[in-house]
Amino acid sequence: MTPVNDDIEALKNRISSGETTARAVVESSVDAAEKLNEPLNAFLQIDRNGAMTRAEEIDKSLWSQNGDGTSVPALAGIPVAIKDNICVRGMQTSCGSRILGDYHPPYNATVIDRLLAAGAVLVGKTNCDEFAMGSSNENSAFGPVKNPWDTSRVPGGSSGGSAAAVAAGIVPIALGSDTGGSVRQPAALCGVVGLKPTYGRNSRYGLVAFASSLDQVGIFGRNTKDVARVLGIVSGRDTHDATTAAVPVPNYTAGLTNDANDLKGARIGFPRSLFGDGLDTEVRASVEAVVDVYRDLGAEVVDVELPNAKYSIAVYYIIATAEASSNLARFDGARYGYRAKDAPELRQMYRKTREEGFGAEVKRRIMLGTYVLSAGYYEAYYGKAQQVRSLLKEDFSKAFESCDAIITPTSPTPAFLIGEKSDDPLAMYLNDIYTVTANLAGIPGISVPCGLSSNRLPIGFQLLGAYWSEPTLFKLAHAYEMARPFTERPPICVDN
Numbered sequence: 001m002t003p004v005n006d007d008i009e010a011l012k013n014r015i016s017s018g019e020t021t022a023r024a025v026v027e028s029s030v031d032a033a034e035k036l037n038e039p040l041n042a043f044l045q046i047d048r049n050g051a052m053t054r055a056e057e058i059d060k061s062l063w064s065q066n067g068d069g070t071s072v073p074a075l076a077g078i079p080v081a082i083k084d085n086i087c088v089r090g091m092q093t094s095c096g097s098r099i100l101g102d103y104h105p106p107y108n109a110t111v112i113d114r115l116l117a118a119g120a121v122l123v124g125k126t127n128c129d130e131f132a133m134g135s136s137n138e139n140s141a142f143g144p145v146k147n148p149w150d151t152s153r154v155p156g157g158s159s160g161g162s163a164a165a166v167a168a169g170i171v172p173i174a175l176g177s178d179t180g181g182s183v184r185q186p187a188a189l190c191g192v193v194g195l196k197p198t199y200g201r202n203s204r205y206g207l208v209a210f211a212s213s214l215d216q217v218g219i220f221g222r223n224t225k226d227v228a229r230v231l232g233i234v235s236g237r238d239t240h241d242a243t244t245a246a247v248p249v250p251n252y253t254a255g256l257t258n259d260a261n262d263l264k265g266a267r268i269g270f271p272r273s274l275f276g277d278g279l280d281t282e283v284r285a286s287v288e289a290v291v292d293v294y295r296d297l298g299a300e301v302v303d304v305e306l307p308n309a310k311y312s313i314a315v316y317y318i319i320a321t322a323e324a325s326s327n328l329a330r331f332d333g334a335r336y337g338y339r340a341k342d343a344p345e346l347r348q349m350y351r352k353t354r355e356e357g358f359g360a361e362v363k364r365r366i367m368l369g370t371y372v373l374s375a376g377y378y379e380a381y382y383g384k385a386q387q388v389r390s391l392l393k394e395d396f397s398k399a400f401e402s403c404d405a406i407i408t409p410t411s412p413t414p415a416f417l418i419g420e421k422s423d424d425p426l427a428m429y430l431n432d433i434y435t436v437t438a439n440l441a442g443i444p445g446i447s448v449p450c451g452l453s454s455n456r457l458p459i460g461f462q463l464l465g466a467y468w469s470e471p472t473l474f475k476l477a478h479a480y481e482m483a484r485p486f487t488e489r490p491p492i493c494v495d496n
């Protein structure tokens with residue numbers, strides 16, 4: 001019995017009706033995590049004991065609850081994997097870094113408390129690029145994650161372990177973080193659904209900060225409905241994070257039925273200029289075919305312009321590095337994780353700790369970020385980037401006057417080879433061309449699988465919406481899934 005083919009509601013119902021048990025489901029998930037970690041390296045910690053104990057508790061409480069008719073929590077017994085930059089009490093939170101290699105936070109992130117309150121069972125912490133900086137997972141201090149579709153290729157990043165764990169059927173749901181695409185891009189490269197919610201939709205409390213004006217916890221799932229269900233659970237105002245908004249959390253799964261979908265009246269924005277240079281021809285053809293599907297479902301396709309999108313990589317890598325240089329100043333050996341030995345005095349201890357504790361990409365970003373914030377350059381780089389960010393937001397506001405969602409590829413290419421871009425930071429950064437805009441503007445984005453390339457690598461398309469338009473994105477993504485179900489499974493999978 002594996003969770004791979006069930007959606008989470010069906011799985012929960014099978015557990016609560018007694019057809020199976022949380023124990024059996026969680027055990028198969030933990031077994032798969034352990035077995036497939038050999039080829040994939042998706043998990044940095046697998047918590048067999050904690051997960052099994054909790055599954056047994058859930059079985060017990062379901063047994064007593066069912067008797068008195070109490071409703072069963074939405075995720076009762078559902079195994080979930082958590083990116084290793086989200087704090088879970090009693091587990092490690094390394095952020096894929098040597099500097100936090102041994103860090104065990106004394107508290108849960110708010111999203112974790114909410115998952116647990118809904119009955120989820122945490123099976124482990126997933127591998128990621130160091131401090132979520134990367135697009136390939138090659139920047140983890142604990143080795144790269146392999147793509148379950150082809151282990152010579154990257155799973156995308158930075159939440160590659162979470163994406164690989166869902167794609168391989170180890171868990172039906174995983175959390176990641178998305179600062180510039182780190183949920184959507186690995187989702188596309190691994191053939192699963194990935195959501196970055198509106199900035200302020202869910203709490204960042206307990207998510208280790210990379211770039212605070214861009215960071216958001218995102219969700220991976222095998223289908224849109226599962227992702228929508230989990231968003232409803234983890235979202236909403238949190239007094240620990242002042243950037244969470246007091247916007248009511250709707251029932252995100254309402255209306256996601258299996259009936260034929262009529263999208264009459266829906267308007268899909270097509271930004272033609274983003275379908276040009278640098279886009280792989282198979283990815284382009286595949287996403288254009290999605291546009292045709294939407295047309296067939298009754299949607300109207302309208303041309304939209306995002307004139308400032310061409311600056312988004314430059315703007316992102318100024319703002320993200322500036323914020324990172326400040327956020328990462330706290331890792332100095334004094335309070336958290338690793339501390340260099342044999343440093344004769346305090347300043348040398350700081351220096352040695354950071355030199356030995358951080359990897360090359362993190363150091364590059366700290367230096368870039370410090371530079372763009374330094375006296376004399378601040379206005380020219382950081383100030384200018386903030387201005388262009390405002391223009392980009394205006395581009396989106398304008399575009400959403402004529403459409404409900406904008407369609408783009410999620411990634412310009414399918415999964416590339418491990419090592420192919422690791423010596424060329426610019427080539428690596430260009431992967432993020434379609435995803436960083438949503439973080440800069442604060443809007444939600446979802447990536448949905450739309451087929452395989454000729455060498456059997458997944459391709460994903462992205463839908464971007466206005467603030468708080470997750471219900472629209474879910475409706476459109478779900479309609480596509482119903483019309484063109486993606487049923488392929490990777491060679492490295494619990495089924496095989």
Ligand code: GLN
Nearest residue numbers: 132134178179180181182
């Ligand atoms: N790939 C982007 C970067 O390297 C995005 C990372 C993220 O979303 N955490 O910064």
